[in-house]
Amino acid sequence: MSDFSKRLSALREQKGWTKTYVAKQIGLTSMQTYANYEYGRREPDFETTKKLANLFNVSTDYLLGRTAPDEDRNTADLADDDTIFTFEGKPIPEQDLEYMKRLLRGGRK
Numbered sequence: 001m002s003d004f005s006k007r008l009s010a011l012r013e014q015k016g017w018t019k020t021y022v023a024k025q026i027g028l029t030s031m032q033t034y035a036n037y038e039y040g041r042r043e044p045d046f047e048t049t050k051k052l053a054n055l056f057n058v059s060t061d062y063l064l065g066r067t068a069p070d071e072d073r074n075t076a077d078l079a080d081d082d083t084i085f086t087f088e089g090k091p092i093p094e095q096d097l098e099y100m101k102r103l104l105r106g107g108r109k
Helices: 004-013 019-025 031-039 046-056 095-106
Strands: none
Touching: 004 031, 004 046, 019 031, 019 046
């Protein structure tokens, strides 16, 4: 059984969902097709993999065994000076950004 199959099965079981439920949610007409993903007999195409990741709220990298669950989503650290924060497509002015950082820290500098 591949990492993909194991993770897919574990995620479904954690949610308490049936194979039929998952198959319907991602638009498959046959539960057996989805079951074959869990059994490692078949692999989904890219689009189906994306649908599964969205359904289970994980990244495709996680499903493919490349990351741990806590590394799953990309996050930006406010301390990273290379990150450009925007609002409505415009860069946030430095003074506003400093104010937002203080708010997020609970008022501390």
